[in-house]
Amino acid sequence: EIVLTQSPDTLSLSPGERATLSCRASQSLSSLAWYQHKPGQPPRLLIYGASSRAAGIPDRFSGSGSKTDFTLTISRLEPEDSAIYYCQHYSDSHPTFGQGTKVQIK
């Protein structure tokens, strides 16, 4: 099983600041997605293919990386970005999620 490790566990930043979330894989990946999850709502796809934004996602969200190291960047945080963010690989027939990074807006 491919293990995804996200860091940090929690990020506390002010509106307008830049958030950098990391996702590290236990082996090289061909495909990675990022999701935003708010309480009481289903998760929402943000990024697929490591760097492609899903439909309707603001351009302040961007993804980068390859092989074992991936990054989700939120360029200018807004209050509504408060959520848990998960990475997920789909490189084989048993996708897995990272443990999540909680983003708190001060």
Add this chain to the structure above:
Amino acid sequence: EVQLVQSGAEVKKPGESLNISCKGIGYSFATYWIGWVRQRPGKGLEWMGVIFPRDSDTTYSPPFQGPVTISVDKSTSTVYLQWSSLKASDTAIYYCARQGAGYLDLWGQGTLVTVSS
């Protein structure tokens, strides 16, 4: 509108059986994989398994192979997640999601399953 609509919350006792459902609306249901994702209280997301409605091809994550069954009824565009004997540890929110090219691009609203004696 393209959506996945899940069945309502359930409260069950340990040992009971349960089916929850996920109905695809507004798209070509048979041609997209549908997966299930578990979120236990206070925990993260876990990918459970996936089914391809057109031919019922199914893959499970190893921890879920056996404890649950994923099935489909193409005639009603509905995917099911089934337990034959629930445990307290099955208490969770269960999401169905459309799996396009591997990523999950459309999610149901979630079904809360509570297992308690």
